[in-house]
Structures are given as C-alpha cells and as structure tokens.
Amino acid sequence: MRSGDAAVLIDVADLSALFGALHRRGYTIVGPTVRDGAVVVAELGGAQELPYGWGVDTEAGHYRLRRRADDAAFAHCAGPQSFKDVLHPPRARLWSADRAPDGTPEVVPEPPSEKRYALFGARPCDLAALGVLDRVLTGGDHPEPVYTGRRDGTFVVAVECTEPGATCFCASMGTGPHARDGFDLALTELVDPDHCFLVRTGSPAGAEILAEVPTRPAPGETVTAAAGLVDRAAATMTRHMPDEPLPPLIAASRESPHWDDVASRCLTCGNCTMVCPTCFCTTTEEVTDLTGDHVERWRHWDSCFSVDFSYLHGGAVRTSGQSRYRQWISHKLGTWPEQFGMSGCVGCGRCIAWCPAGIDITAEAAALAASRTGQEQS
C-alpha cells in the first residue's frame, strides 16, 4: 500500500455513484470519451460516456481505435488532448474595453471561470504534467490568470496505467505508470474476474467523496494483482530516453549535424507542441470590432514552430526548420530543468503519435546521443 487509507474496491456499476457524488458537489467532470475516431478529453455527463471496450494502437505518426474483447474503460493512452486543453484552453479572453461616451476607455476584466473541474481518468504522466504546469503557470510574481483560476479547487481522479501504448515512455521519465501523488482518488482498473476498480485516497476531499460511493474491502490478493498489472505495464514499455543526463547531451549537441536530418522530415507544423501536456506558450491578439468602440484581448496557444514566435525587432531569429526543432527538443529536455527544476517531458508519447511525420523525440534524443559518442571516438 502506498497511502494511509486501506484500499477498497468500487464495482464498475458504481462508477456512476462516483460521478453522482462529484456532480452533487457542483463539479464539471472532464475525462476521456470517444469522438471522431479517437479518445478525446471532453465534459462527461455520466460514467456511461467513458470509452468502455475501446483500446488504441499507437505508433509514431499513427493512432487507431480498436474494439477490445473486454469492457475496460481505461485501456487507452496518448489521445490528441490532455487536461491542458481544459485548464489552459487554446483561446481565452483576458479583458475587454469599451469607449465611454466621453471617449475614455473603460477596461472590463474577465470574470474568473465559474466552473470547478473534476479531472477524471488522469494518468500518472498527466499528474506529472499538471505538476509542471502548476510550477510554470501558478508560481512566481505573475501567475497566469486563466490557468490559475481553473486549476484552483480541481478534484483529480487518477487512473494507473495497465496497458501503456507503444508510444509511452513514462517509466523512463520516472512519472508512471504508478500514480504516487497529486490526486484526490486513484483508481486501478481490474477486468478479470470481475470488472472493478481498486481505489486509494490521496486527500481529505477524496475520502469525503469516496464515503458517498458503495465500496467493499479489497482482499490482499486483489491489491497484489493490481500492483502486478502496473508493474507489468512498466516492464512492457519499449520506448525510453537515453540513459544519461539529458541537459548536457542537448547542450553538447548545439551544432550537431543531426538537426539537418530531422529538419528534412519535420513539417514545422506545430502539432507536437499543441498536443504536449506541458507546452504552455501563448501569444496575445487584440480584437477590435468595426465600430472601434470595443476591444478585446485574447490569448491563444502559440508554438516555437511558428516563425513569428521568435520575432524580435527587425525579424525572426529562428527561421530554419533546424533551429525550430532544436528549440523544441532543447527546451523540453535541456533548458527546462534549469528554468523550472524539473523535466519538460513527462513521457506521455503524444508528440510521437500525433506528429503527422512520425518524428519521435526518444529516437531523436538517441540519435543525438549516438552522434556525440561517435564524435568523441573520432
């Protein structure tokens, strides 16, 4: 056992009671559901909207839903969205202003979000990503208002991974597949012999919610079986980062010839940063209406793959694909630890699966490591 309270079991039929308890407390529940051929993150009306019986096959540049023989709800990974999409939304208004009759502008601040979110089905890598976004967006003297407002008071139901995808490498980043902290409740799904969930509580709020849900004590062998499934998940992961400190590797690779190779394949399309659960970059845009009496400031996701991203006075400094791919991987693996004291990559594999060109951050890091070894030998 990894937390104070004894683990209990919730039968699959009673997940609706868990949803009910969260809804009664006014939470908007967001979690995985199937739409347009993928498991996406969306508002869930009830437990029946979870992706029961769906698995996914992922590979670099490839994602396909597949019907499973069982009814597992959480046997999928690396969908195109993450909880970043909810807490740090792609577009958000920051303020608006109107011209008063005397001509002076009156600024109207954006009211804080009224919704309180329950994040249902957060994977261990998602928990790590929330930790990264918390560090980046809520810390310091200037907390980001949209994220901070939405993150405040979230309830987190984590789900440990028992079937990682071929693109997952959380074990090598030390973020999963076990859920260790950062949740109110943590579930481990068991489909055999009965479909049920082993539940651990991670906070007083979690214990309070769980008290309203029918549970039964978990026999010792069930607890052991669940831990075994998660251990096995870690052992089956085939992708991993090079087994060496990454910041010095990236720093030493600044002039690597490998950037030409990756740039020949990279479309600079920006998909990797958009799907990455820790990429936080935004830009702002002023929107005026035709009357000229109303203006709004919006912020939206940006990406270091756009040329404008590196626009300084007089022009952009990262115009080549080489320099933009290098910026992305250098920030994720190299400079992030120095900036924020943690890795910018949590090993979720989304950037690998959702890169149309199938560019794989673990393979590129391995190529950099191999070419450095080659240089040292020569």
Added chain:
Amino acid sequence: MDVSKPTLAVWKLASCDGCQLTLLDCEDELLAVAGRVRIAHFLEASREVLPGPYDISLVEGSVTTAADAARIRAIREQSRTLITLGACATAGGIQALRNHADVAEYTSLVYAHPEYIATLATSTPIAAHVDVDYELHGCPIDRGQLLGVISALLAGRKPDLPAHSVCFECKRRHRVCVVVAHGLPCLGPVTRAGCGAICPAQQRGCYGCFGPMETPNLAAEAELLGATGMAPDDIDRLYRLFNTTAFADLLDAAGEKS
C-alpha cells in the same frame, strides 16, 4: 454623404465572385461596415460609383488579359491600401492551370469561336504586377479574416494574419487529426492557417486552398501523401489545384535544386 469616412472600393478581375460574395455574406456586420466606410465602388452591391482615390481597395481575381494588367495598375494608383482577396488574386487561381499548358489548345476546346478570345498565356497573381499591402488567402477567403483586416485598418493597427500551418488551428479547435487517426491525405501541415481548419473539422483532409504556409516542407509532405497510397502524379495535381502558381513555384524551385 459623410466625406470624412474612409472610402472602400471592391474590384474584380478574372475570378468567380466568391470572395466578393464573402463580403456580402457578412450580413450582420455589413451595416456596421457601411457605417464606418463610404462604399465608393462595389458593383456587386451597388451601381453607384464614386471617383477615386480610395482609402481601401479590395481586389478579387487574377490577371489573365492585357486589359487586366493595365487596369490593376490604374487601381493601384488610386488606392492608398490595396488588399488582394483569395486564391485567384494571391496565386493565380484555378485558371492558372493554363500556365503549364497550351492556351490556344484550351480555347479551341472550350469556345465555339476561339478567335474572339483575347487572353494572356498565363494567369498571374496581383502581386506579380503591383505592390500589395495585405493578402487574404483562401478559395474563398474567410469572412472572419476579412472583417478582421477591415477592423484593424479602421483602428489603425496591424491585422493579425498568421502564416503558420493549418494544424495550429486544427489542434486549437480540438479536432482529431485525419492523417494520424484515419490515414487520410491532408495538406494542413504545408498550408497557411486562416480558415479555422474547416475541412479537418468535417473529417476530411485540407486541400490547400489557403496556399503554402511560411516554411512548407513539400518533400516531407509528399512522403506523407505517398504513404496514403497516392501516386506521384496525384500528389502533384493536389498541390496544383487552387494555388497552382504558389505551390508549383515551390515545387519547381525544389526540382531545380535537386
């Protein structure tokens, strides 16, 4: 008549009128536009024509005749700010398919009396003839971008016209990528944003009507298209559909390099 309001003129060269219709389609905002500018020349909306010069000229269509070429120079001379609208004006349009073919053969096939047709051998974008201040891409243009540019000019600020890929908008709209999840061909990674990713939002690939994005990697995109089973000829034709000259010039340049 309020002479202090800036004047707006809308011009048409070789085109289908779809982009001008986008302005007429702005039903809710059209009165607001008319309230802020004096519409001095817009034959599709009104027969009243006021003399130039004009503060803002919107130009639809490509240059396909000697008369067009003279006309666009006259329009430029009378226009403080000139904005081109759509794939025809920014890249020659579908009619630029002739640029790589024999025009005499085309006219003999299409017209009963080809001898009455006076046309140039090529269809060229406006920017090949005169300086252009802003380009709105697409076939047709996006209504939101058109209103955004007019609002920006009226407010005296720079319009927001991103040049990055359609994929940015596709992901910001939470669409599921049709390449990765369905194995479909999609030109989104090499196409300029602006439409809001409307085609992927309908579960189909982008066919590139906004033309090339800022740094298109056509060779890498061709690999992706090939992986969906498209033959090299089909890939070439897909690139040359709406933005014939824009993508074709890049392909030709890449061909010369290799």
